[in-house]
Amino acid sequence: MGRRRQSYDGVVLACPVSIPYQRYSVDTAHWWIATALRETLKAAKLTPKELDGFSVSSFTLFPDTPVGLTQHLGLSPRWLDMIPMGGASGVVALRRAARAVQAGDSDIVACVAGDTNHIDSFRRMLSSFSRFAMDASYPYGYGGPNANFALLTDRYMTEFNATREDFGRICVAQRANALNYPGAIMKKPLTLEDYMNARPIADPIALFDCVMPVAGSEAFLVMTEDEAVRRDLPFARIGSAIERHNAHAEDPIQLRGGWTVDLDELYGMAQAAPTDMDLVQTYDDYPVISMMQIEDLGFCGKGEGPDFLRDKDMTITGDFPHNTNGGQLSAGQAGAAGGFIGLVEAIRQVTGQAGPTQVKDAKKALVSGFGMINYDRGLCTSAAILEAA
Amino acid sequence: MTTPLQPPPKKNPQKRTVSPTRPPEMRSRASLGLQAAAAEGRFALQVCAECQTVQYPPRDACQNCLSTDMPWTDVSPDGELLAETTIRTSTNLYFRERSPWRTGSVKLDAGPVIICHVHGDCAPRSRVTLWNLLDRAGQATLLAVPQERTPLMEDDPQLRQMTADPKHRRVLITDARHPGTPALVKALKDAGAAMIFVGEAETWRPYPGRAALEEMGVDLQPLDLTDTASVQKLAGEYGGKTDILINNARFMRPGGVLERGDTAFAKEEIEVNYLGLMRLAQAFGPGMCARASDGVNSAAAWVNVLSVEALSNAPAYGCFNASNAAAFALSQSLRAEFRGAGLRVMNVFTGPTEDAWYQPLPPPKVTHGALAKSIVDGLQRGLEDVYCGDVAKDLHERFRRDPKVLERERTMAGDMA
């Protein structure tokens, strides 16, 4: 494609909000979305009536859509969006909202993701996820994403001589980070031994490779830099952002994602290199996917992830801070909010608002998303570089 | 190597019978072509008529050229096992109760990547063949098996879930008087059936096959499909032990409508061939459904032996065929009614058989041994529709191409049966 992307100059991110997750909730997705929206608007001293842009990501709103939410929540936006991209939804919501603000279609967009988790709602969600999954993956053991990622992990391990310990180190470091994060569900320290001895779920995946489905919500605001300054809000700039869908369809099994297609633009637009990143937030529904992102986002070559990470410290005080609030593996997976958790934490980090998980002098953060196992692989990838003001 | 399946111990009368559970049943309409192929034991995928791209999962437009013309076509079932996992926990009750469950990802030589069940004898990353099998929900699923047969491969616990193998199962054959029953008993015994009960109507009337049946040690039980009380009585006694029911009862006389001139034989045909099936289903169906998850000798299949002319009639046996068409239609309802429990209905459509009533017809005819082999083979492969003999296969192929053309072919020149 010949045309160059335009920059995101003049558009910023502010008011990051994470509503503490719950294992099971009696409340609805509407409740969780309303609560996060209320908190992010409060931070900006905005009333719901003043909000003119609204972007929603959720799996459990049925039978409603964001349209129903406008009436339900008393909003009258002139720009409304819904991002059905699961783990890629945070960065995708950001990209679209930023362009709307840039073009003047909206002054302030609230991007919100939230899902509830009732007893049994995970099972119900699985059973209606996608047509290809319904036709061609559920009937095979009904392992859900565990089984899909077990296949990828199995193949990755064979292909690149990776060991379970290589994945275990990612999980153990994230747990250490989570212990500093008040919103995390997992509060118990995790050792590599605990990881190795955990109950098998779908070989080679065991208990600590899996995220725990929870209820929760996340939100942030997208506005012009002038607006943020006028309201005296700490903000983050958008260095660059990419998304890609159904990339590498010819690969028989997913060992790489769509990031590789747009990698040069990602760093080119931001005029940065992987080594410039002060922290990395990958989408971590399974550690193999974090490993894949670290490779595909240029930190090392394909298959070199295990070696690369072997001598890295992935905690907030380490030389490669990764998923600084524990990520989904330790904080829990709150449905579509799982696509926001890394982004919202990164906004906190580069705006110096991360509190107990703050990485010292965090100026640049790389956030990436991955979502939607439609059949045998995740179809949506996204990534963004955030910069301190 | 598959661990040999052991005969089940006698049932503990203090233990609750496990309620039948099923794998997920929901499928898109596009995927039903796979079911149709599985019903006959074929491996077929959608192949684009314009660019020949082989598609999977089933879809509505070609992933290569967006053509919507993608007929289901038999393709090579061979491929390579790319990756595998053993699922040890599932939110679906059926798999939860049967864990661990081995699944994998296979790159077909024909193109697509297929998530499938994996037979225990498949070596990691080996060459495999995919079998298209109906699962307990009656839906098509694909199982990777080794390319060379392995000893006792039919005993694999995952494969056994998809079949209705007579091994270690108890079988009721409904009509001792059918001339093919001794051959059927022999085939079932050879296939490892644990017990064979054979229903016998009108014990006061002798028939030539009885001596052979007695010699084979079958358990003859009074059963007259035209007598509701008789059917209910046997179901009361043996319904809880009937794992496979093979309804081969048949009343037939030649003739179309005008040749006969009355409804007396037609009434008998309906009584045996149609209402007999209904009586059997009402008496044996509920108990078999309740036992569809009952271990090694769970209730597994209901077999109807039908004339292939149930698909398309002609006057030579017009009235008899009509009663078979009625039974076929009933079997479709029954199939849906049994599906909730995971009990399979297998229809065996046969061409003219080698017996007295088809004596005036020219060959080829189906021997009793061939019919028995088709039935047992269908059970072992878990089929829903079996076409036995050249005449049945030919008629089915013509039916598949155009039922109206077939009707005209069969009725135009008078007697073409």
Added chain:
Amino acid sequence: MSALTQLATALSAGKIDVIDLTHTLDPDFPVIILPPEFGQCARFRMEEVSAYDHRGPAWKWHNISMSEHTGTHFDAPSHWISGRDVPLGSVDEIPPEKFVGPVCVIDCSAETAQDDDFLMTPDHIRAWEAEHGEIPKGAWVLMRTDWSKRKGAAYLNMKEDGPHSPGPAPDAIRHLIEERDIVGFGTECVGTDAGQGMHLSPPYPAHFILHGAGKYGLQCLTNLDKLPPTGAVLMAAPLKIKNGTGSPLRVLAMVET
């Protein structure tokens, strides 16, 4: 006292027994078997219509079906081709007085025990008459064989060459009709004819000759061993079926104790 009053008094005093000569209508009771290309005799069948349930909360009843010639049954002249033109030849037309009358029981049980294909000849009848007196005009004649005690396959006694069971020889039937003018003839077997009756001349002589002469048949009788050779009164009234060629029925005999 009138004859009927005397009868009633004797009945209530237990001086007369009523003997049931009928088999129970049972779905598994044998019927006559013809070559399969011919039409067949329908078996007795009973389907529940309701049983104090959702199909009828306070009542139980059945629909039944059978042939005119199922179970213990009556043959009218119109049953056979020889009797098709006989006046009053169907069950609904037969004068009711024909259904009640004296009955003579000829005991052939000893001979039948020796020979499944026993044929009763005029000599047997004459021998019986020598002992019990002449068969009166208008009597029913029943051939006792104890065949009714046979169960299952032994009843039809079907072999490769057809059924084997006792019956009357053609001359015997002619004798009973031409010399004695009986009203009807009955047996314990599935038909009035012997099992191998198709090989006699005429084939099925009992059916052919009896019905051709406007006489009646009774078959599948039982309890004939409880009747005296003479002196009993038979009651055998078929259902009044329009143009019926026969009918299942309850056959009773009154016997002085």
